[in-house]
Amino acid sequence: MREKNSLVVSKFFTLKGLRELLDSQAGFLMALPALVFAVLFVFYPLAQMFYLSLFRWNFVSPNMVFVGLDNFTRMFLNDQVYLRSLLNVILLAGQSSAIQIPIGVALATIILRYRRVGGLFWAIIFLPYVVSSVAVSLIWTWMYNPYFGSVNVFLRAVGLGFLARPWLGDINTALIAIFGTVNWIYIGLTTTMTIATLRSIPPSIFESARIDGLSGFQEFRKITLPLLKELIVVLVIIDIAGAFKFFDLIWVMTQGGPSDSTHVTTTWLYRAAFRASEPGYGSAIGVTVFIFSFVIVQLLIKFTRSRLTR
């Protein structure tokens, strides 16, 4: 017994023993740095978010007031802007799916069918995605500018001057104007994801279809579309998760205005937590963002996976 213990201890003190010990734990040790980051910057704040959501606080005061679920009842029963922001998120996800997916699928099939021109076209439509959201937001704020904005200049030039307006300042058009910019940014991404999916289809299928004399549209409907079904589900899920991660564009273009009509949950969270100095309430909004975006998305993924692979 004594013998054995000293053997274990001595293992640490010989170079060979140490090396063997390190090698036997190599898997964990190599994952450790990443694990430290995940725990410290993702999971610890996540846990604290749940905790803070039960308090009323102002960042500086030493006493935090425990309020139970008051922040949540306030959110869903008394906070019109929060509810409006939820509606905006749904509208954002819905319009992104409804507009970007059909156009993206159409463009992807065109790009793959006409390779030479398609390559250049693909490069062009993906370009906005690599420019920062702040830069894009500023550019489009200028596009919508009432005095020199190209949108109004164009409308006046083609005789539709009566439609000209401060697009982002008008409560009826601000959200639509933002959606326009969103689609301008992300159409290239949707197209790219679709192309990646279509490329995973063996080209021999298309060749035999062409030999069978299928027209472009028939080919699309009979071969491409069924294979795209799973991708479309994935893209819808990405649009939902993306809408809950939406912040930069709205903050730069309207700051949630006019009259708080363009807030999404994240911009309202920011306003509540950092402008109104209510970190407890902000964290409670964060909890709902987490639940809507993470939990629901995971459930959707699981549900669709099991249905699609059956």
Next chain:
Amino acid sequence: MELPKGRIFRRRAKLFALAIVLTLISIIMIYPLLWTLITALKTNRELFLDPWGLPSNPTFENFFKALDRGNMGTAVINSLIVSLSSVFLISVIAPMAAFATSRLEFRFRGIVTNLLIAGFFIAPHAVLVPLLLLLRDMGLVDSHLGLILSYVGWNLPFAVLFMKAFFVSIPSSLQDSARVDGLSKYAMYQKIMMPLALPTILTVAIIMFIGIWNDFLFAFIFLRSPSNFTVPINLLNFTTGRYGNDYVAQSAAVLISAIPTIVLYLVFAERIRKGVAFMAFGR
């Protein structure tokens, strides 16, 4: 086989219509960027008198103004420091973790893997308050180090996921032969796996660089003093402050902010698109 004339004509008409549609879309996609470039070469007077006019006397004065008085010069240096440091840390940590969780056996491997990847599915916006409090406790608010660590923490999940897809695809015979040669697991990683993974690491690094260079959220919450600002937050600051009406200088600032990522895109388009498309499959 000869096609009947009507069919050839229909085919041509269809191609012609398609060409027009593609050209129109291309114009819509390019035009706002082009307009910004032209505006950056004009004066504010010219912009308001004729928003579509070309600059009568194009100068780069706006660019110097943005770099100097607009603080864009400092911001570019800050962004380079923050982005490159974050990308370096991610490029070292992520492949190692991805290799370990996909090719090595250890206890709780499944749990560890899930913990490493979960962050990809979580909106960092939800935890802005506790993240700020964490940085405050660490004394890292308004510092580049705090920003860098946050970027590493929140970008590792995607990097690990992406690298895992690569390591899973390597034939296991390679690993077995390394074992026979008596290499330790670290040596195996360092001498065999990492060199093989370098092209994939490069792809990850480029995507991470673009994402971090462009990031607004964390910088917006964590940074306070303009001397520490990174490019996106400085850009916003430039448009709301004293130069709020100097649209031509702001246009120049926007272009300065976009040049590095556009250049990267022009050089590495295929890699970037491939990596970004992975987001659809990574889920």
